[in-house]
Amino acid sequence: MDEDRIYTRRYALHVRDSPTSMDGVHPLTAGPSIDTTLVGAVPTKSHATSPFLSQVDNQTWIIGNELWNLTQGPKYGVQLFYKDHDCVGDAVGHYVSYNGAASDLGWTSASIVKQGSYRGADYIDVAFTAVEGEMHWVIFSGLAGAYQYFVNHALPVLGEFRTLWRLDNTTFPRGKTNLKDEALPPLSDYIAQNKVQDETWLRPDGSGYITKYDLTDWIRTQTYYGVYGDGFGSWYINPGKDYYNGNHLKQELMVHRESATGDAVQLNMIHGTHFMVSSSDVFPDGKMWGPWLWYLNDGSKEDAAKKSKKEFASWPYKWFEDEAYQSRGSVTGQLVLSDGRPAANAAVFLGDNNPNKTALDMGSDYYYTSYADARGRFEFEDVRTAHYGLQAWSNGSKIADVTTSFLHNDVVVTKSRNTNLGSLKWNVSKKTxxxxxxxxxxxxxxxxxxxxxxxxxxxxxxxxxxxxxxxxxxxxxxxxxxxxxxxxxxxxxxxxxxxxxxxxxxxxxxxxxxxxxxxxxxxxxxxxxxxxxxxxxxxxxxxxxxxxxxxxxxxxxxxxxxxxxxxxxxxxxxxxxxxxxxxxxxxxxxxxxxxxxx
Structure with a gap:
């Protein structure tokens, strides 16, 4: 276990018993002010009437609202209290890392960078700062969970970049993606002599294999996913997917059991390489991943699905006051094969202009996926303003015989306007x-x-x-x-x-x-x-x-x-x-x- 995390947990457990802050005021009853930095006890119950950031010392902070709160240490977010229950327990908690587990980001400061109200709910935007960039938590009153996003400033050239929760395995014994919904394997089934390769074991009864890679899904079509149990659920809902790397066929690991500790793992692979040859990308200063919603509930999949539909309908979020994020347009057109057929149901992709990578390998900027209809018509809505290259390829069905791909560069997207590309000719093979x-x-x-x-x-x-x-x-x-x-x-x-x-x-x-x-x-x-x-x-x-x-x-x-x-x-x-x-x-x-x- 990381030395910083040991310190954070010991300190948190120590201050948890202190009933008041240094000035005698409990941070959760200090009044409605949401931009005051408070010093005091780690709260075990949520009584605040507004979202808050509370500072314990220069390495420990508490964030939350009237429904939940989290103690954030120099790397790890621990003691996640929801419904008077610590959802992290002895697990690692929340953190941000790149290139697998090689580099966990270390937070040097935290501050409220924006506060406001949207549709009657107060919110604060809390930024945790590291050398590589800023991890933001947008906390609304009345919301069990928070919107999150990350802004790059100095990430290295990398393949994997992720945020994640490692949560208590008794509170969250099951994992769900769009493709699978099942109990996470018991830690006792991970027997050392049965290990056959990385993170893969023969089951004790010989009936098959345990591997974390089974709980993988397509990132562009996932609606909500997470870990849950009786009374508690922790979910990721990513309605906007333009910050992901890759195309329609990008798959990523989403939930699993941590084989070394038994933690229930909820992964947010915002730049991943799990099933690719490689993906080493350079990110411009200011590249933003998110916002996505991390959502807590009572373990109800029906409630999570309902929340997911609402979030997808609300994207791009109007409350998020970022000029580049809000500067969007649309692209339309029609793909017609050179033999006269419409490119029915073709996969269509907006990616790098004049690309030198495959569509799956792209990841420095923002990317959009769609499918043509039966007449070859396609549309991309809410596209960030920039220059793009449009690609297309056969998605089977009526054009399953088409072996060529299509590329059209210099697609210019401008704010609040539609770029109509008209009819585009896609050359196909003339051979027999x-x-x-x-x-x-x-x-x-x-x-x-x-x-x-x-x-x-x-x-x-x-x-x-x-x-x-x-x-x-x-x-x-x-x-x-x-x-x-x-x-x-x-x-x-x-x-x-x-x-x-x-x-x-x-x-x-x-x-x-x-x-x-x-x-x-x-x-x-x-x-x-x-x-x-x-x-x-x-x-x-x-x-x-x-x-x-x-x-x-x-x-x-x-x-x-x-x-x-x-x-x-x-x-x-x-x-x-x-x-x-x-x-x-x-x-x-x-x-x-x-x-x-x-």
């Missing part, structure tokens, strides 16, 4: 398609086990050898991932040997929904090598999706392998084979689509 296995949508959906509930080692259920017969096999006959040594073959027929020059110029397109290193494959057409997929040279970099419970996507990769079909293919039966030549347990290839065209 010989076969396609799987929809082009950057996911494993449609394949066997593709999109199954997150679970460790599911790829081990896929076979060593597989034959897919074009025109006879179903998409679900192809498994979502390949991990074992062996041959996966696509068998197809041609009416004749390709003779003209255009037909001889064949391209095999391989689209991977994810790849976990330690696996290599050579690609054969009728026994002749036409390409390879390898973690050697050329190097295919690792994303942890397959060995961290993901079944739908990791980081998307796209490859084209050109070859002379006239020399390789023939009339009648042909085959393309992915021959796994090197493997590692639970690592390998997660498939999106395989296409042959000329």
């Amino acid at each position: 398609k010989i076969f396609q296995v799987g929809d082009f949508d950057r996911t494993s959906y449609g394949f066997q086990y593709g999109g199954a509930p997150n679970q460790h080692a599911l790829i081990a259920s896929c076979p060593n050898n597989l034959v897919y017969r074009v025109g006879y096999s179903k998409t679900s006959d192809w498994c979502f991932g390949q991990t074992y040594l062996g041959n996966w073959t696509i068998s197809f027929d041609l009416p004749d040997t390709p003779k003209n020059a255009a037909a001889r110029n064949a391209t095999l397109i391989v689209s991977l929904a994810g790849y976990s290193s330690g696996a290599s494959s050579i690609i054969l057409a009728n026994g002749e090598q036409i390409g390879n997929l390898t973690s050697g040279v050329p190097r295919l970099l690792n994303d942890p999706s397959l060995y961290r419970s993901m079944t739908s996507a990791g980081e998307w990769r796209y490859f084209e392998f050109e070859f002379n079909a006239g020399n390789v293919l023939k009339g009648g039966a042909n085959d393309v084979t992915f021959q796994m030549t090197r493997n590692t347990t639970w690592h390998g290839f997660m498939w999106d689509s395989v296409v042959l065209e000329w």
